[in-house]
Amino acid sequence: MTIQRVGVVGFGQMGSGIAQVCAQAGFDTLVREVEQSFIDKGFKRVEGSLARLVKSQRVSEDDAKAARGRIRGTTSLGDFKDRDLVIEAVVEEISPKKKVFGELDTVCPPGTIFCSNTSSLTIVEMAAATKRPDRFAGLHFFNPPVIMKLVEIVKALTTSDETIATLRDFVTRLGKTGVVCKDSTGFIVNRLMVPYLLGAIRMLELGIATKEDIDQAVKLGLGYPMGPFELIDYTGVDINYHVANAFFEELKDPGMAAPPLLRRMYLAGQLGTKTGKGFYDYDEQGKRKS
Secondary structure, eight states: OOOOEEEEEOOSHHHHHHHHHHHHTTOEEEEEOSSHHHHHHHHHHHHHHHHHHHHTTSSOHHHHHHHHHTEEEESOGGGGGGOSEEEEOOOSOHHHHHHHHHHHHHHSOTTOEEEEOOSSSOHHHHHTTSSOGGGEEEEEEOSSTTTOOEEEEEEOTTOOHHHHHHHHHHHHHTTOEEEEEESOTTTTHHHHHHHHHHHHHHHHHTTSSOHHHHHHHIIIIIOOSSOHHHHHHHHOHHHHHHHHHHHHHHHOOGGGSOOHHHHHHHHHTOOBTTTTBSSSBBOTTSOBOO
């Protein structure tokens, strides 16, 4: 099948980026949030992103306006009845995701493909909440989706080859590079990255070095664009905490368990740039305070 109409469930940081990428590629894009205020915030995020692309001359003003015009918002999953593909980007917890897909399964026609943007949860567990496990896969975009070129296409035990072929074509039409992997915790990138991030937190807990010096060492010694604590704050302490829990639940490896400091920051609501405080402090624009 050829995908023409895309639905995105969740219009937060990741959902708004995914919706923008789809709209810029010419897809009719419908986004759903639980409240109109969240839709308004999502559109503000998209408009700001498009404005920056225009300012940097990466996108023309006409193309930016056209992309914005392809995105519509709704608070009802019932409006997804004409979608060819639905991408879920809600909180990184299994229960809310399964609930969303269970509802979508009663609304969307049998041919609609369902995908989760999860970075760590089991795809087949979500697919089991529907009657279309063969048309269910992972489609993991990286943050920020507008900039990052990689998309992990995750093939569960039940996912058909035809579904994977359709998603490969879709990702290419987005201007992204797709890599296919099995439905294994963390897929490719996070399977490699999560132990590194958790190791950095444990290094800080042990007092081996300050967070500033660890970040500097990684950037200058390994050539990474961001240090581990900068990256955790950017992606969200909460996301990293949930991912660590998913890894430990699946693998039972003590090295994958969330370090005490990460858990306490999560409980304190110190989630990084989104709350203004994480390992570092940030202003209202998400810029790190000196």
